[in-house]
Amino acid sequence: MAEAIASVILEQLTAITIDKAREAWSLVRGAEKEVKRLESNFKALQLELEGAEEKEYLDKRVKHWLDKFKDVSYDMEDVLDDWETAVLSLQRDGVESCSSCSVRKWKVCPFISCFSSGSQIVRRYDIATKIKEINEELDQIVNDKVRFELTKKETKQHKQRLESTSFVDVSELIGRDAVKEDIIRILFREERTRNIPTVTLVGMGGTGKTALAQLIYNDSRIQAHFSKTIWVCVSNPFDQSQIARAILADLDLDALVSLNTPTLQNILRIITEKLKEIKFLFVFDDVWTDRDQDWEPLKAAFKYGMLGSWILVTTRNESVARRMDSSQIVPLELLSEKICWSILARKALSRRNRVSCENLEDIGREIAKKCKGLPLAAKTLGGLLQNKRGREEWQTILNSVIWKSGFGQEIFSPLLLSYYDLPPTIRQCLSYCAIFPNNYTINKYELIQHWMAQGYLNSNDDARRELKGEEYFEYLAARSFFQDFKKDTYDSIISCKMHDLVHDFVRFLTEDRFAIEEMAGNSTLDLSSKKARHLRLVIQNCKSSPLYIYGLEKLRSLIVTSDDKTSGDVLQDLFHRSKLLRLLEFNSFHLRPEEIVPGMENLIHLRYLSLISCSGLENLPEAVCELIGLRSLNLRDCLNLKKLAVGISKLINLKYLRIKDCPRLTYYPKGIANLTSLETLSGIKMRIDGSDGDQLSIGDLENMNLLGGNLCVELIGDSIDWNEARRAKLHKKIYLKRMDLWICSKSINEDELLQALNPPSKFPVVLFDYQKWFDSYDACLKRLNVRENIRVALIVQQAALQLVDWAEFFGKKSYFLIYD
Numbered sequence: 001m002a003e004a005i006a007s008v009i010l011e012q013l014t015a016i017t018i019d020k021a022r023e024a025w026s027l028v029r030g031a032e033k034e035v036k037r038l039e040s041n042f043k044a045l046q047l048e049l050e051g052a053e054e055k056e057y058l059d060k061r062v063k064h065w066l067d068k069f070k071d072v073s074y075d076m077e078d079v080l081d082d083w084e085t086a087v088l089s090l091q092r093d094g095v096e097s098c099s100s101c102s103v104r105k106w107k108v109c110p111f112i113s114c115f116s117s118g119s120q121i122v123r124r125y126d127i128a129t130k131i132k133e134i135n136e137e138l139d140q141i142v143n144d145k146v147r148f149e150l151t152k153k154e155t156k157q158h159k160q161r162l163e164s165t166s167f168v169d170v171s172e173l174i175g176r177d178a179v180k181e182d183i184i185r186i187l188f189r190e191e192r193t194r195n196i197p198t199v200t201l202v203g204m205g206g207t208g209k210t211a212l213a214q215l216i217y218n219d220s221r222i223q224a225h226f227s228k229t230i231w232v233c234v235s236n237p238f239d240q241s242q243i244a245r246a247i248l249a250d251l252d253l254d255a256l257v258s259l260n261t262p263t264l265q266n267i268l269r270i271i272t273e274k275l276k277e278i279k280f281l282f283v284f285d286d287v288w289t290d291r292d293q294d295w296e297p298l299k300a301a302f303k304y305g306m307l308g309s310w311i312l313v314t315t316r317n318e319s320v321a322r323r324m325d326s327s328q329i330v331p332l333e334l335l336s337e338k339i340c341w342s343i344l345a346r347k348a349l350s351r352r353n354r355v356s357c358e359n360l361e362d363i364g365r366e367i368a369k370k371c372k373g374l375p376l377a378a379k380t381l382g383g384l385l386q387n388k389r390g391r392e393e394w395q396t397i398l399n400s401v402i403w404k405s406g407f408g409q410e411i412f413s414p415l416l417l418s419y420y421d422l423p424p425t426i427r428q429c430l431s432y433c434a435i436f437p438n439n440y441t442i443n444k445y446e447l448i449q450h451w452m453a454q455g456y457l458n459s460n461d462d463a464r465r466e467l468k469g470e471e472y473f474e475y476l477a478a479r480s481f482f483q484d485f486k487k488d489t490y491d492s493i494i495s496c497k498m499h500d501l502v503h504d505f506v507r508f509l510t511e512d513r514f515a516i517e518e519m520a521g522n523s524t525l526d527l528s529s530k531k532a533r534h535l536r537l538v539i540q541n542c543k544s545s546p547l548y549i550y551g552l553e554k555l556r557s558l559i560v561t562s563d564d565k566t567s568g569d570v571l572q573d574l575f576h577r578s579k580l581l582r583l584l585e586f587n588s589f590h591l592r593p594e595e596i597v598p599g600m601e602n603l604i605h606l607r608y609l610s611l612i613s614c615s616g617l618e619n620l621p622e623a624v625c626e627l628i629g630l631r632s633l634n635l636r637d638c639l640n641l642k643k644l645a646v647g648i649s650k651l652i653n654l655k656y657l658r659i660k661d662c663p664r665l666t667y668y669p670k671g672i673a674n675l676t677s678l679e680t681l682s683g684i685k686m687r688i689d690g691s692d693g694d695q696l697s698i699g700d701l702e703n704m705n706l707l708g709g710n711l712c713v714e715l716i717g718d719s720i721d722w723n724e725a726r727r728a729k730l731h732k733k734i735y736l737k738r739m740d741l742w743i744c745s746k747s748i749n750e751d752e753l754l755q756a757l758n759p760p761s762k763f764p765v766v767l768f769d770y771q772k773w774f775d776s777y778d779a780c781l782k783r784l785n786v787r788e789n790i791r792v793a794l795i796v797q798q799a800a801l802q803l804v805d806w807a808e809f810f811g812k813k814s815y816f817l818i819y820d
Helices: 001-020 022-027 032-053 060-091 127-147 177-187 209-218 220-225 238-250 252-258 264-273 293-301 318-321 337-348 352-367 373-385 389-399 406-418 424-435 444-453 462-478 499-509 622-625 647-652 670-674 720-725 750-757 770-784 790-802 806-809
Strands: 198-202 228-235 280-285 311-314 329-330 483-487 492-496 514-518 524-525 534-540 548-550 557-562 583-589 610-611 632-637 656-662 680-687 710-716 738-743 766-771
Touching: 001 032, 001 060, 001 492, 001 557, 022 389, 032 060, 032 127, 060 557, 127 424, 177 198, 177 220, 177 329, 177 710, 198 209, 198 610, 198 670, 209 220, 209 311, 220 680, 220 806, 228 238, 238 252, 238 293, 252 264, 264 293, 264 462, 311 318, 318 462, 337 352, 337 373, 352 389, 406 499, 424 444, 424 462, 424 514, 424 534, 444 462, 444 610, 444 632, 499 656, 524 656, 557 680, 622 647, 647 670, 720 750, 750 766
Parallel strands: 198 311, 198 329, 228 280, 280 311, 514 534, 524 548, 534 557, 557 583, 583 610, 610 632, 632 656, 656 680, 680 710, 710 738, 738 766
Antiparallel strands: 483 492
């Protein structure tokens, strides 16, 4: 993660000192040498960070060194964000005079003159002085790397797991008999394909893929069916020559020894000749690489095997199965609690008498639940409990949190292998998932927005950031870090969950930086002793008394949820101290506009603002419009929200405006038309019958590029103003992924509307007719003899904005029953 932070900082330095040179350098006049020195320091450290990260759980000194570097890096990111925000302010307000301000060395133009809006003045911040202070800290960190012997990146010894073999006591393996039989039946088939057919076992680390492969390999029926069975532990890094040597050594050791020039070419030539005479089974265990060029020479040699030959692969990466042209992909399911207890008990109770076993069984079964279906966890916990003699010691294990306990690293070792195999930037994105509670349904869109707010998807091309987030998400999903996927009708993932043990793992990685806390009533929370940068706060049973939280000053993310009785009064001190927030989310507050205005001007770093189920919010405060760096504004389930802020046009960097399930929202200011950076606009009402100069109309889309996003609008009016429709210039918006148009009037003809709007010829436009929908809804209610409820009707109406087609909608039993 530290390596990713360093990369981001270097990219940010480049962006603000080159792309915006004139405005940026005016804010650090006299400090140019310090900026160059800063860049040099980060480049020097970047080379050492990956090697250091892979030692931090083995050497406490290295972990301490990395923690110091991370703290300094976070501070540097804050300075760079201040710097960039000031530049944005200069660009917005057209203030050119700052560059001529009278300054002393290490003093810059104060924000009071170059970054203000009306009576709201952003705090004065001495950027140049802070850069000098950070350089001094970095100098010490650079010196420390010599003491910790980090001057060169070492071979990743601990990344290599122990080499697997086919030898195993099959009597020790429990719970895989059914899937074993299914795979053996597959291996007995004869399939005529271009390459040797492949079965691939896929699962996260610790699910028992290797154990299952060993069961299959050692089955007497398999040994009798195939002329030759060969086991190869592939692992990482992938080595073609080593794999080829292992195969030839098993086929004909003398042939390998007698080779004068044992090149890959010569070895594969002999393998090809040998395979023509036999029906073989190759087991490739623990495959990581999914690069075609790695496998091509080997697959070309294997295809000469006799009909009926097979390859069995184990991997934690689903993309490996695609690269291997797998005939069958077998996701390895988790074990039941009963089987986990059997595995655990076999270890933990092996040397105890019957009375002792009976005395410990109830606690043991509860501990087995902590394994969450992973046989490796059950085996590890069983080994730990073997030496714990009494109920008290077992009870201590039961009450402990795995990721905080002394045996957490042993259980997480397979996941650490997967983690270190990720690129540094994707490690950072995975680690961020520690902010979600256990068993949380993660919305893919919102997760990517979170990553963007934190700067994890840094790119010079803004349009590429969301695409990069999609790539990172798919990368993690393919490697079994996510599960329980919910998909749309186009087979794209909408949401997912994390396995409990994976969630514990990311908490283990980020214990100091991410906090999930609960508060009840009038209480105080102290984060000052921790290094928390991200906080999820759950507040219960607190109606008006203020809560005080120590240690808010360095938070990057704050997600606050409550029961629907909690008032926004409890957060009155929040904005005055949490000035470094990138992401802020309120959920289920009775939040009134006046409660979020005080101190809002302090949040100059804020990128993402989400207001969910804030029942007291009747209008979006104008103070929100002063958040110049805001890129995402998410309004969901604000049932009493009636109008957006008039000054919304000031949010020149806003890229995502999401409005969902706000049934009373009727006022959409024309200033939305000035948000030309928007990439996604959804849940908006626009007039189609002309522009009255006050309310948003379809023609106001004229200057919105909406690059790469979605447009979902409700068209208001009983007629089509052709001039307004053409002014929208939809034919030029060729990068939109999708457009949903909701028609509210019987008087508007769908074909005529499409002709007037003139979207691109291959544009994905979906038309929905409210009247037809309500006719169906009313008929359904009458058929079911159900009394219509206005509240339910409003929710269903708004939810329908997100539908893909009628079938998907009528399949949602949460709205109404299906009838024939």
